[in-house]
Amino acid sequence: MPMGSQVDMTARIRDFLKTRQGDGPCLVLDSDIVRENYQAFASALPDTKVFYAVKANPAPEILKLLVELGSSFDVASIQETRDVLAAGATPDRISYGNPIKKESDIATAFQLGITMFAIDCEAEVEKVARAAPGSRVICRIRCDGTGAEWPLSRKFGCEPEFAADILELAHRQGLNAYGISFHVGSQQQNVQAWDSALASAAAVFRTCAERGINLSLVNLGGGFPARYLRKTPKLESYGRAIFRALRRHFGNRIPETIIEPGRGLVGNAGMIEAEVVLIAKRSPEDDLRWVYLDIGKFHGLAETIDESIRYPIRTRKDRDEMAPCVLAGPTCDSVDVLYEKNPYPLPVSLAIGDKVLIEATGAYTTMYSSVGFNGFPPLRQYVI
Numbered sequence: 056m057p058m059g060s061q062v063d064m065t066a067r068i069r070d071f072l073k074t075r076q077g078d079g080p081c082l083v084l085d086s087d088i089v090r091e092n093y094q095a096f097a098s099a100l101p102d103t104k105v106f107y108a109v110k111a112n113p114a115p116e117i118l119k120l121l122v123e124l125g126s127s128f129d130v131a132s133i134q135e136t137r138d139v140l141a142a143g144a145t146p147d148r149i150s151y152g153n154p155i156k157k158e159s160d161i162a163t164a165f166q167l168g169i170t171m172f173a174i175d176c177e178a179e180v181e182k183v184a185r186a187a188p189g190s191r192v193i194c195r196i197r198c199d200g201t202g203a204e205w206p207l208s209r210k211f212g213c214e215p216e217f218a219a220d221i222l223e224l225a226h227r228q229g230l231n232a233y234g235i236s237f238h239v240g241s242q243q244q245n246v247q248a249w250d251s252a253l254a255s256a257a258a259v260f261r262t263c264a265e266r267g268i269n270l271s272l273v274n275l276g277g278g279f280p281a282r283y284l285r286k287t288p289k290l291e292s293y294g295r296a297i298f299r300a301l302r303r304h305f306g307n308r309i310p311e312t313i314i315e316p317g318r319g320l321v322g323n324a325g326m327i328e329a330e331v332v333l334i335a336k337r338s339p340e341d342d343l344r345w346v347y348l349d350i351g352k353f354h355g356l357a358e359t360i361d362e363s364i365r366y367p368i369r370t371r372k373d374r375d376e377m378a379p380c381v382l383a384g385p386t387c388d389s390v391d392v393l394y395e396k397n398p399y400p401l402p403v404s405l406a407i408g409d410k411v412l413i414e415a416t417g418a419y420t421t422m423y424s425s426v427g428f429n430g431f432p433p434l435r436q437y438v439i
Contacts, residue, residue, distance in 0.1 A: 068326050071439050080329040080350040081435040084112070084417050086120050088324035093124050096279075096316055099294030103312040106150055108277050109135045111317030111418040112325070116438035118142035121320075129315040133160050136167060146170070150274075152236070152315065154179055154195050154211055161186035173236060173274075175213045177224055184228035191233035192225045193274055194218045196259065198237045198252040212237065215255040219262040226268050234272030234310065235259050241318060242364065243278035246288050246296040250303070257304035272311045273301075279314070281322025281415050283365055290319070318418040325417025327355070327434070331409045332385055343398060344380040348411065351384010351391040355420035355434040356413075359393040367414040372402035386429045 068083045075081065096105050106129040107121050113135060121128070122143040130136045131153035139149055146168025151161075154175040161172065165187035172183050175195040183192055197212030213221060222232040235256040239248040253273070260270050275297060280287040301309050333347040350356060358364040368382075379398035384391040393399075401411075424434035 067439055071437065072328050075328075075437075077435070079432065079435065080327055080348075080354060081437060082325050082327050082355070082416060082420055084114065084117070084321065084325040084436065084438045086116060086324070086438055089117060089120060089321055089417075090124065092316075092320045092324065093121065093126060095290050096314065096320070099290045100297065100312075100314060102309075103275070103314050105320075106152075106274075106313050106315045107320055108152075108315045108317030109139060110422060112321045112421060113138050114421070114436060114438050115142060117321060118144075122148075127313070129317075133163050136164055136169060140167065150193075150313070152274075156182070158182040158186050165190065171233070174221065174225065175211060177221055180221060180225045180228065180230070184225070184230055188229055189231065191231040192222070193234045193236045193272065194221050194225075194232075194259070195236045195238075196252070196255055198239060198255065199248075215259060218259045219266065222259070222263055222268060222270070223266055232263065232268050232270065234270050234274060236274030236276060238276035238315075239278040241278060242280045242283075244280065244287060246292045247300075248278065249275060249297050250300040253297075253300045253304045260305070260310070270310065272313065275312055275314045277315045277317050277319070279316045279319030281318045281418060283367060283415050320418075322418040323415045325415070325420070327413040327416045327420065329411050329413060331405060331407050331411065334380075334405065334407060344378070345383060346380045346399075346401060346405065347383050347385055348393075349385050349431075350413075350434070351386055351393060353386050353388070353391060353425045353428040354384065354431060355416070355424040356384070356393060357423035358419055362394055362396055365394070365397075366416060368399065368401070369412045369414065370402055370405060370409060372404045372409070375402040375404045377401065378403050385431065388428075 065085045067085050071083055106127040108129045110131050119142045127148040128139045129150050129152040149169050150171045151164050151169050152173045154173045170190045172190055172192055173195050174180050174192045195212045196215045196218050226232045237252045256273050263270050329348045329350045332349050335345050377400040380401050381395045382393045382399045421434050421436050
């Protein structure tokens with residue numbers, strides 16, 4: 056395998072794949088890289104608590120490692136809550152960060168000891184007040200996701216000018232109006248993206264203070280990138296930019312802060328091994344090959360939708376002549392095409408049966424894999 060990959064490829068993963076038994080695509084994740092990434096976050100933002108976004112990859116081995124390292128956790132469902140508790144975390148290290156929850160799930164989480172919930176509208180406040188009385192609530196505000204490869208600005212978050220009213224309602228209903236959260240978009244390339252969101256958060260803090268409600272926390276969300284094909288800023292640059300924005304908008308009264316990295320913690324720790332199933336041309340005049348793999352959008356590569364995430368792909372023949380191709384998955388659904396708008400360069404000598412390595416796939420792959428679309432099994436995962 057050629058060296059000098061743009062995304063670190065660990066010898067441990069390569070050695071594991073040499074001896075792997077079994078057929079079909081698999082994800083191998085190196086826990087040593089997760090450990091290094093966690094320590095890098097702790098160093099870049101030393102006064103900020105890490106709440107791992109469990110949805111990125113809830114493998115029990117990852118959760119147990121992060122519990123040992125002292126991480127807290129952002130969960131989006133009861134199952135994720137149970138998984139984190141089973142890994143050894145105490146309830147005070149869990150934030151229920153999904154602002155869309157069944158009231159019965161809020162009640163169950165509360166029974167399990169969870170007392171911090173995200174909200175972004177009055178109806179959600181009322182549900183939390185009934186099902187989890189006295190809990191801390193964090194109001195999610197909408198912010199511009201410009202600069203993100205996977206924006207998250209449409210579905211969640213109230214307009215910032217409504218946040219104080221929502222938190223005041225929470226206060227009146229006996230909840231602890233605790234803070235503000237936002238998300239600048241996943242795979243955020245702009246280190247300054249937090250600035251305007253923090254300006255909005257500080258304005259909500261001031262409005263609430265005028266109403267006698269003293270907020271305590273800003274949840275800075277995720278957005279910290281994994282390294283794919285595109286070069287990304289260093290984590291230290293994000294840390295410095297966020298700290299400067301906090302000082303600019305909060306002065307000397309900097310609130311408690313947390314971050315929710317998911318992709319940034321586990322993305323570059325994983326690699327998928329897949330196989331070429333077919334290479335074909337659609338017509339004699341067509342210059343583009345179609346290369347079909349035994350993994351596609353329905354087996355974990357959903358983030359290739361709109362070609363948003365462009366994974367590094369390596370083969371044993373990468374020193375040979377390269378030519379662009381359309382890359383697709385194996386299912387009978389015509390949506391299952393990974394890269395067509397921007398064809399992917401792969402070796403001309405690539406052949407049916409060759410293995411390919413899809414790098415930086417530790418986040419948002421196993422959990423996007425279908426349970427059996429077209430009869431293909433879910434993506435297998437090994438944590439080493």
